Amino acid sequence: MREYHKFYIGGEWVEPAALQTLDVLNPATEEVCGSVALGTAADVDRAVRAARTAFASWSQTSPQERLEVLDRVAAEYQKRAADLATAVSEEMGAPASLARRSQVPLGAGHLATAAAILKDYAFEEQRGQTMIVKEPIGVCALITPWNWPLNQIVCKVAPALATGCTMVLKPSEVAPFSAQIFAEIMNAAGVPAGVFNLVQGDGPGVGVALSSHPDVDMVSFTGSTRAGIEVARNAAPTVKRVHQELGGKSPNIVLDDDLFAKSVTGGVRAVMNNSGQSCNAPTRMLVPAPRMAEAIESARAAAEQMTVGAPDSGAMLGPVVSEMQWNKIQGLIQRGIDEGATLVTGGPGRPAGLERGYYVRPTVFANVTNDMTIAREEIFGPVLVILGYDSVEQAVEIGNDTEYGLSAYVSGADLMEVRKVGAKLRAGQVVLNGAFDLMAPFGGYKMSGNGREWGDFAFSEFLEVKALLGYAPQA
Structure with missing residues (x-):
């Protein structure tokens, strides 16, 4: 003690x-x-x-x-x-x-x-x-x-x-x-x-x-x-x-190319890291609308590979920090269900077999629209929302349609296109294909x-x- x-x-x-x-x-x-x-x-x-x-x-x-x-x-x-x-x-x-x-x-x-x-x-x-x-x-x-x-x-x-x-x-x-x-x-x-x-x-x-x-x-x-x-x-x-x-509600624009499944999987893992408790987590994934079903399957598989358990158990995710945070996350998960988003995996309650501790089920929502609460508010838990877009221009518009501007993400095979999209996002740090740099300035636009x-x-x-x-x- x-x-x-x-x-x-x-x-x-x-x-x-x-x-x-x-x-x-x-x-x-x-x-x-x-x-x-x-x-x-x-x-x-x-x-x-x-x-x-x-x-x-x-x-x-x-x-x-x-x-x-x-x-x-x-x-x-x-x-x-x-x-x-x-x-x-x-x-x-x-x-x-x-x-x-x-x-x-x-x-x-x-x-x-x-x-x-x-x-x-x-x-x-x-x-x-x-x-x-x-x-x-x-x-x-x-x-x-x-x-x-x-x-x-x-x-x-x-x-x-x-x-x-x-x-x-x-x-x-x-x-x-x-x-x-x-x-x-x-x-x-x-x-x-x-x-x-x-x-x-x-x-x-x-x-x-x-x-x-x-x-x-x-x-x-x-x-x-x-x-x-x-x-x-x-x-x-x-x-x-x-x-x-x-705070942040960072968009992750996944481009329509051969790396699509890999990009979706990487985006899920990035959100779930630290049990979703990162202000710069890519919590809004934007995918081409015609590939929504494919995104759902890739995201489900990635999320369901995430193990949850005690810090010393070897699990990939631990609990969230407090009862207050757990209750907030549960409320927002329920709000997503109530507002009509598609629950892909996870959902309310604790993972099976974990009766004590502030554990949250890794959760993915799809067919989310940017006016839904789960697309607007920072959840700060292992919860990903997937939105569809009809064009890259619309994806950028949706990505920028937030009161936050801490981070943004772009994933794709064509580096020139990734750079072009990244340049249009209003955020202090735009991560291209999962890059990381401790020397890069970190901070946000807007709120x-x-x-x-x-x-x-x-x-x-x-x-x-x-x-x-x-x-x-x-x-």
Whole structure:
């Protein structure tokens, strides 16, 4: 039983201002697997003060000094990889193989990319008489979700460290264990006191205090669009920078060619990964209407190959994270049935033989229209909807007909055609034939957010730009 009742502030493990704890449930068993302290505004004040104090010196370090710190963090992270994987499986139900092969390695990947970029990053550029300088923005509040906990923590922490910022991290209270271990990693790596601080807690107690704090210069938030709006509203009176990576309802346009069956199968697997709990999952598959029956058969076969079970069982899918999420997903599955979509496989209820745990049947709907609820709302579970199109132009129109714009996908044999279609999709990241790149900017159009993470674009979120006019006056 894990008990994490201290916060990491100013380089020390400290008692909360007032101890109040929250039980953490293992979604695979529905049983308590630990508890964390819930922070308050007083804890946030203390952490922000520590970060502000540390900023005076950390912001003046050289890129080489920061690179050495990043390298030490990466080394300690690798030492704790097994502990991190175990924590992720406990807190959010990821299969052990997914935790080891994806959840934990993604965090390591962001540390590596930040270090690689920092080696050659231009913080200064002379333009005629003027010197353009990029400086750390200051104290950053990092508010992260439960679905890919380490990915989201490290893709914020790594560029913040690299650019000379100090920070206060508030991880999700639903999945807080891996963040606590990450703080231990930062401590073991010798990150200077106050540069990184951790306050556990919920949105009302810690998130609001951070986003509204007058001495926080920037908030980086990943989560639902609804919560992102609240963060922006709380941050508005202090006119601080707000970076948001929010929801998605990503289209996946499957082209009419010889790779059709393979593309459909790959699309199903991409949705089901992490039990469908990915904001960039390709949850709306668009197929040529004359090939709908073929798509149904390929999607059914792929979905029914997905095994569901406990994280340590070898199953491909674990549970979803909580009872609240399970109930939401069940309601939307039923809504799809009620609105007349064709239920291809899956459906309401738990998979056979799984009476406890928040397990969801891998579900596919077909003959969906884009006005149906299941085509509009982010389900955040292992649920795919298939829509038909009469022309590629109509597919693009349907794909763009959403309030979101985080990701989009195009699959096909003709790369030139895939590129052409991808160029017309309104999304921050368009994935062509399943490609993946940690250096590519990640973020959304429309209600999927503002700003970009990953790679060198992430650095820009944590930097202010200063122009020194007359720096090199001409004779």
